[in-house]
Amino acid sequence: MNLAIIPARGGSKRIPRKNIRPFRGRPIIAWSIAAARDSGVFDEVMVSTDDDEIAAVAGAHGASVPFRRSPETADDHATTAAVLNEVLLRYRSLGVNPQFACCLYATAPLVRPQDLRDGLRLLREGRFDVILPVVQFSSSIWRSLKRGGDGRLVPNWPENRHARSQDLPPAWHDAGQWYWFDVVRFLESGLLWGENTGSVVLPESRVQDIDNEEDWTLAELKHQKLFG
Secondary structure (H helix, E strand, O other), rough: EEEEEEOOOOOOOOOOOOOOOOEOOEEEHHHHHHHHHHOOOOOOEEEEEOOHHHHHHHHHEEEEEEOOHHHHOOOOOOOOHHHHHHHHHHHHOOOOOEEEEEEOOOOOOOOOOHHHHHHHHHHOOOOOOEEEEEOOOOOHHHHHHEEEEOEEEEOOHHHHHOOOOOHOOOOOEEEOOEEEEEHHHHHHOOOOOOOOOOEEEEEEEHHOOOOOOHHHHHHHHHHHHHHH
């Protein structure tokens, strides 16, 4: 069994009601649900939430909400790993034991069904415990700077001060969209991803953090270009 888990608590602070805010005509969580369902690789697409309105929206767009998230995993300090652990243990108590699961964020409207299929294919090969999408930093982190309170700039790696960017190795960051993982190994380690983690490379045009209004606008522009 393959399970999609979409965490969506009700208490978003930076963008209120972020998980169900309209995004190009649909609640933003509906795009994640649709990507999961259209991928054809999940036996169940569930939403983990503490919020009745989010639960209703999720259900209306084809996701299940078999139980509510606990107060302990619905506050500002709860980690994604803690949420996933709670969900999987609840399923286990119901006699449901998925082999693979995918944590898909509610605010990841740029995810394509094919991305999820690609992640599962790599996980099934057995070389990794977790697969996640990454994107290359657009500017070399090896020439990054730290800024003091007085505005003074200091290189993080002074030895690279005079190096050409093209001579430095590329660096990647988590795209912040989804995580495919082996359920047994996750429950044993308690880590969403660790040393044995593989990746799917995405272009910057299909990645966007959404933490403020400017991010939201950029995500909508990228989504329109990608999906029309």
